[in-house]
Amino acid sequence: MEKFKKFSGIVAAIDRPNVDTDAIIPKQYLKSIKRSGFGVNLFDDWRYLDPGAPGESNAERRINPDFVLNKTPYDHAQILLGRENFACGSSREHAVWALMDFGFKVVIAPSFADIFYNNSFKNGLLPIALSPTLVDQLFAELEQQQDYRLDVDLENQLVTNAVGFEMPFEIEDFRKYCLLNGFDDIELTMQHADHIKAFEAQYYKKFPWL
Amino acid sequence: MAAQTLYDKIWAMHEVRRDDDGTRLLYIDRHLVHEVTSPQAFEGLKIANRPIWRKKSILAVPDHNVPTIGLEKGITDPVSRLQVETLNQNCDKYQLVEFKMGDIRQGIVHIIGPEQGATLPGMTVVCGDSHTTTHGAFAALAFGIGTSEVEHVLATQCLILNKSKNMRVTVDGAVAEGITAKDIVLRIIGEIGTAGGTGHTIEFVGEAISNLSMEGRMTLCNMTIEAGARAGLVGCDQTTIDYLKGRPFAPTGENWDKAVAYWQTLHSDADAIFDREVHIDAASIEPQVTWGTSPEMVISINENVPDPASETDRVKSGGMQNALDYMGLAANTPCKEVFLDKIFIGSCTNSRIEDLRAAAAVVKGRKVADTIKLAMVVPGSGLVKQQAETEGLDKIFIEAGFEWREPGCSMCLAMNDDRLEPGERCASTSNRNFEGRQGKGGRSHLVSPAMAAAAAIYGHFVDVRILDRNN
Numbered sequence: 271m272e273k274f275k276k277f278s279g280i281v282a283a284i285d286r287p288n289v290d291t292d293a294i295i296p297k298q299y300l301k302s303i304k305r306s307g308f309g310v311n312l313f314d315d316w317r318y319l320d321p322g323a324p325g326e327s328n329a330e331r332r333i334n335p336d337f338v339l340n341k342t343p344y345d346h347a348q349i350l351l352g353r354e355n356f357a358c359g360s361s362r363e364h365a366v367w368a369l370m371d372f373g374f375k376v377v378i379a380p381s382f383a384d385i386f387y388n389n390s391f392k393n394g395l396l397p398i399a400l401s402p403t404l405v406d407q408l409f410a411e412l413e414q415q416q417d418y419r420l421d422v423d424l425e426n427q428l429v430t431n432a433v434g435f436e437m438p439f440e441i442e443d444f445r446k447y448c449l450l451n452g453f454d455d456i457e458l459t460m461q462h463a464d465h466i467k468a469f470e471a472q473y474y475k476k477f478p479w480l
Numbered sequence: 481m482a483a484q485t486l487y488d489k490i491w492a493m494h495e496v497r498r499d500d501d502g503t504r505l506l507y508i509d510r511h512l513v514h515e516v517t518s519p520q521a522f523e524g525l526k527i528a529n530r531p532i533w534r535k536k537s538i539l540a541v542p543d544h545n546v547p548t549i550g551l552e553k554g555i556t557d558p559v560s561r562l563q564v565e566t567l568n569q570n571c572d573k574y575q576l577v578e579f580k581m582g583d584i585r586q587g588i589v590h591i592i593g594p595e596q597g598a599t600l601p602g603m604t605v606v607c608g609d610s611h612t613t614t615h616g617a618f619a620a621l622a623f624g625i626g627t628s629e630v631e632h633v634l635a636t637q638c639l640i641l642n643k644s645k646n647m648r649v650t651v652d653g654a655v656a657e658g659i660t661a662k663d664i665v666l667r668i669i670g671e672i673g674t675a676g677g678t679g680h681t682i683e684f685v686g687e688a689i690s691n692l693s694m695e696g697r698m699t700l701c702n703m704t705i706e707a708g709a710r711a712g713l714v715g716c717d718q719t720t721i722d723y724l725k726g727r728p729f730a731p732t733g734e735n736w737d738k739a740v741a742y743w744q745t746l747h748s749d750a751d752a753i754f755d756r757e758v759h760i761d762a763a764s765i766e767p768q769v770t771w772g773t774s775p776e777m778v779i780s781i782n783e784n785v786p787d788p789a790s791e792t793d794r795v796k797s798g799g800m801q802n803a804l805d806y807m808g809l810a811a812n813t814p815c816k817e818v819f820l821d822k823i824f825i826g827s828c829t830n831s832r833i834e835d836l837r838a839a840a841a842v843v844k845g846r847k848v849a850d851t852i853k854l855a856m857v858v859p860g861s862g863l864v865k866q867q868a869e870t871e872g873l874d875k876i877f878i879e880a881g882f883e884w885r886e887p888g889c890s891m892c893l894a895m896n897d898d899r900l901e902p903g904e905r906c907a908s909t910s911n912r913n914f915e916g917r918q919g920k921g922g923r924s925h926l927v928s929p930a931m932a933a934a935a936a937i938y939g940h941f942v943d944v945r946i947l948d949r950n951n
Contacts, residue, residue: 287799288674288774292914297893301545301559303519303566305627315916324559353795355675358708358774359914360893361517361610363626381675384644384710385610385624392628442642444503455628456530459636462497462505466533466638469496469507479731479739480509480603 271394273452277375278421279348282338283412284313289352290359291386295368299324308364309371313339339372343417351408352379356397357386366393376422378429380405391445392455396424398439424450483749485646486713487681490621490746494604496638505638509603510620513540513576513630514589515567516895517608521631522570532574533637539598539729540571540578543588544895548858548885551581560896587861587887590614590828594698595861597727601716601743606633611828611911613704617697618724619716619746621681624705644710645755647680648748651688653762658945660838661696662830662909662928664688664760665703666768670778672758677709680756683748684714688762694723695834702829703911706775715747769815769941770913770926772803777913779815781931781943787811806915807923808903815941818925819851822906823882823936824918825929826858827892830909833867835929840873841949842933848881849939856883856898858890882936894919907935 299311301324310328311317317339319332338344350369356379357365366389369377375395380402382390390397400408411431412418421430424446429437448455459466474480484492496505518540525532532538545560547553555561564581571578579585585592590611593599599615605622606612608630615622629639649668669676682704684697692700697714704712714720721740724730731739766780777800779785788800788811804811809818825831825839836859848855857877859865865887868874874884891898892910900906900922909932913924927935934944 285795285798286802287795290774290912290914292893292912292917296916296920297895300516300895301563303523303563305520315920321920355678355708358674359610359912361608361624361626363517363520363628366626381678383675383708384678385626389626389628392626442503443501444499444640455640456528456632456635459505459632459638459640463636465497466505466507466636473507477602477742479735480600
């Protein structure tokens with residue numbers, strides 16, 4: 271996993287609560303056996319007017335001119351602003367892969383669905399939960415300024431903008447440590463292999479039917 | 481020792497280690513695997529040259545992509561076929577137990593786990609699928625994980641987790657005649673919202689819950705994820721133990737007795753403290769129908785579709801209007817005046833034998849309305865299908881005008897050929913009414929099997945309780 275570095279990015283907003291993972295990446299694209307290439311089908315049902323199929327080119331499909339990610343400068347946005355319960359629904363990690371493949375590095379919302387929140391960290395996508403009031407404020411500022419940018423500093427847990435606005439955010443220490451260093455969870459857990467084996471020895475003695 | 485919740489007890493039994501920062505390593509007993517969320521995990525193992533930690537913990541099955549018709553032709557879509565073949569190859573390579581297509585035991589992963597006795601009380605159960613919550617019906621801590629975590633469990637038998645909070649939903653009293661587990665859970669989601677359980681594990685208690693069969697408890701726990709909770713739980717009782725006895729993966733002999741003695745401790749202590757408590761009056765629950773594009777957008781059959789104008793929160797009101805536009809519904813439309821195009825009885829929520837019996841009891845001796853383009857029943861597994869056929873349920877459905885299909889996930893998420901066309905409206909026994917879930921532009925209304933069957937007969941929603949049921 272790549273190390274998460276401080277960056278400044280364009281913000282794109284999707285102003286609806288309960289955006290689900292079926293909307294982020296529709297099921298037909300889950301047939302892929304790869305981790306890459308999902309970006310062109312991110313928000314597929316909203317982004318295109320014609321239906322799409324996996325393995326088919328998107329070049330011939332009519333794009334929805336009203337959808338935010340089809341407009342400049344949001345077509346190269348790196349921060350997604352959303353509403354409550356962002357990415358609820360299925361466990362598909364493809365939702366994270368699609369967001370990252372498109373170019374997103376951060377998602378800001380008042381709340382996230384648990385599985386998506388977990389999946390994000392495993393891939394280097396940073397989900398930032400801010401209060402509904404702050405998120406409202408960001409939506410309002412974005413409406414005023416088309417190429418609205420935010421700076422994200424994970425080390426200091428701060429979201430800032432050009433006019434000196436500063437919003438601290440919470441993140442668990444372990445997740446922050448892994449993101450900053452680009453650590454692979456499996457490698458970290460394997461360091462405890464002896465511990466797991468010792469656990470198993472007593473566990474199966476106690477529960478012989480398992 | 482302080483009083484513990486059921487969740488606390490199961491967690492404590494599985495905690496391998498705890499770091500200073502609160503991060504914990506949790507041991508996983510059962511790993512269910514299907515074709516959609518596993519290929520990248522197996523690929524990761526291969527690249528890092530890591531072995532599988534405990535092959536015995538794994539039970540694999542293809543379900544999302546499998547066709548429900550014309551099985552003799554195999555999977556005709558090459559992309560779907562490659563995904564199922566990849567699962568087969570991975571299971572063959574690592575010598576894992578897999579119920580391949582054509583095996584009578586094949587079916588939806590959350591149907592076959594319990595059916596085989598592969599889900600046992602006190603276990604931790606994971607699968608790369610959010611509806612893994614289903615297995616919580618057995619007092620097992622069961623939750624969905626992403627593909628990176630699938631790889632993590634394959635390689636280490638553990639997960640790095642933070643403990644969630646405890647929430648208890650008490651359904652007080654008994655439900656009225658004709659009210660099912662689906663109505664109970666939809667009502668709960670309507671009450672607490674799709675994010676109401678976020679960060680929590682929900683334990684369901686109360687007379688209405690104890691009265692449920694294992695099938696009903698599975699329906700209930702299945703949809704816990706739609707309330708945002710990571711896991712749902714029902715304590716172990718005699719119903720649980722009776723269901724498990726004699727199942728292929730269940731313990732036998734002396735081990736059975738030891739297991740039962742332990743399982744009987746798997747309920748929350750009487751004075752355990754929950755972070756959040758919700759009470760629902762069982763008697764007030766009527767048959768439920770979702771009207772919008774989130775499972776929390778639910779009303780009872782005798783209500784009208786709500787009006788966004790009556791919602792003061794701007795974001796919520798906008799969400800309601802989006803949903804009405806997508807669903808092609810006007811505010812204040814009576815639920816009973818919503819007409820359907822298709823009927824889907826199936827999915828990991830409602831495709832067990834009891835679900836099919838409930839639907840058949842409504843359908844028996846009646847005909848599907850002429851206005852219904854397609855009504856289909858998709859049993860949850862080959863064994864459910866076989867049982868239904870032994871009872872003659874297939875004939876009841878076919879005579880009424882239903883299609884009787886082969887097992888799989890089918891039109892719950894339309895990864896195979898079973899789907900809605902744009903604008904089509906469906907009464908579905910599945911779990912998600914999201915935009916495009918059952919096909920781009922498709923409109924899904926979530927209901928119980930009996931309510932779906934009644935809608936098939938009338939062509940629109942009706943209160944199933946007005947019908948004579950041929951039990």
